[in-house]
Amino acid sequence: MANFNGVDFNLEYRSRDDAWYTCGVVLEDGKQLRVKFQDFIESHFDEVFSIADLSTHHEIEQLIRKFRPVSVPLEDNECSKVIEGMKVCAIYRRGEEVLYFDAIVDDVHYIEHTPEKCLCTYLLFWQNGPGKGNITATTLEDICLIMDGAIHPKVSDFVNFAKQKLKISSNEKSDKSQESGNVGHSSRGRFSAGRERSFPELSDQDRDLGGVNQTDHHHYVMLENLEIDLCPLLMMDFIQEHTSIAAQAFVFPSLLAETYARGAIMVDSITKLRRIYDFINNPNHFITSFSGRPWVIAEDKLRSGTLNINLQSFQPKHENYSTNRELKVVRSGTEEYRKSKQLKDLYLELRNHIKGLVQRFSMEEQNRDPYGFCKL
Ligand SMILES: [Zn+2]
Numbered sequence: 020m021a022n023f024n025g026v027d028f029n030l031e032y033r034s035r036d037d038a039w040y041t042c043g044v045v046l047e048d049g050k051q052l053r054v055k056f057q058d059f060i061e062s063h064f065d066e067v068f069s070i071a072d073l074s075t076h077h078e079i080e081q082l083i084r085k086f087r088p089v090s091v092p093l094e095d096n097e098c099s100k101v102i103e104g105m106k107v108c109a110i111y112r113r114g115e116e117v118l119y120f121d122a123i124v125d126d127v128h129y130i131e132h133t134p135e136k137c138l139c140t141y142l143l144f145w146q147n148g149p150g151k152g153n154i155t156a157t158t159l160e161d162i163c164l165i166m167d168g169a170i171h172p173k174v175s176d177f178v179n180f181a182k183q184k185l186k187i188s189s190n191e192k193s194d195k196s197q198e199s200g201n202v203g204h205s206s207r208g209r210f211s212a213g214r215e216r217s218f219p220e221l222s223d224q225d226r227d228l229g230g231v232n233q234t235d236h237h238h239y240v241m242l243e244n245l246e247i248d249l250c251p252l253l254m255m256d257f258i259q260e261h262t263s264i265a266a267q268a269f270v271f272p273s274l275l276a277e278t279y280a281r282g283a284i285m286v287d288s289i290t291k292l293r294r295i296y297d298f299i300n301n302p303n304h305f306i307t308s309f310s311g312r313p314w315v316i317a318e319d320k321l322r323s324g325t326l327n328i329n330l331q332s333f334q335p336k337h338e339n340y341s342t343n344r345e346l347k348v349v350r351s352g353t354e355e356y357r358k359s360k361q362l363k364d365l366y367l368e369l370r371n372h373i374k375g376l377v378q379r380f381s382m383e384e385q386n387r388d389p390y391g392f393c394k395l
Pocket residue numbers: 095098099129130132136137138139159
């Protein structure tokens with residue numbers, strides 16, 4: 020039995036109810052990761068992950084996403100830090116129950132006030148929990164800023180052990196894995212029970228087709244300036260995390276001379292697509308890849324049609340579903356935002372140039388006698 024003395028409660032953990040709890044972790048023999056809750060210290064409340072339960076890279080990445088540094092409350096004079104479009108961790112109150120869930124700031128009503136007492140109101144669009152999909156009004160005292168940070172060393176060690184195990188077993192089963200044909204990841208996995216309490220399958224709903232039905236009418240938006248080796252599963256998880264919408268994502272092969280790729284995000288309703296479009300196109304932030312390359316919406320038009328979803332099989336095989344290659348939201352006012360804006364402007368300059376050439380090419384094609392060669 021591990022010694023739980025000296026556990027640092029320096030992490031936030033998303034539990035089975037999708038609420039975030041302050042926790043500490045203990046690595047047991049390199050084979051189990053024990054999550055201890057600061058407010059429920061007795062061991063029967065612990066959640067335990069075993070390496071044996073992790074059978075795909077996707078499950079490992081989902082596990083990593085369940086941990087982050089503890090979110091930070093704001094002082095009354097810091098209310099301008101909370102801006103529209105921002106993801107925050109906030110208190111959801113239901114009767115006596117007070118739980119922390121993620122929410123997107125839908126709107127902010129700033130009011131002039133003294134530094135001692137914030138009077139502003141924030142509308143939050145809840146991403147999880149009882150309020151999921153709803154918008155409620157709240158005040159600054161119930162909002163915390165989500166902190167970026169490296170993976171906790173113990174979580175990182177556990178994950179590395181799990182990856183090593185996976186590598187060994189995938190070598191052993193290489194013939195079988197080729198049959199999955201799902202851009203390098205198996206589509207579903209199931210966790211077995213922990214030592215004292217079972218924990219559910221990591222939230223993986225609608226994974227197979229991102230909630231998009233093969234035969235439905237599809238709605239999609241084209242993207243460009245993507246990394247050429249961007250993993251569509253990473254895009255899908257990112258979109259789901261920030262909009263609560265299960266979408267299907269594609270990254271298309273690039274020409275050899277191109278340093279960027281085009282892609283598409285597809286859903287089964289125009290309302291969902293508009294929300295995703297608004298998220299990507301929000302002027303308060305950019306969505307960038309690990310290298311800082313910002314996503315660009317290729318055209319303002321939201322397209323519709325019935326598509327063959329098996330198109331995915333034409334995609335390059337992407338293996339880089341890894342936290343080292345994160346997508347992120349870069350907020351305005353930061354140095355990262357300034358750099359991303361420069362990169363986006365540079366890309367738009369290139370695009371406008373190409374657009375001009377395409378128009379000229381098109382005009383010259385139209386002016387040419389299509390049957391001229393017959394006179395030779
Ligand atoms: Zn205020």
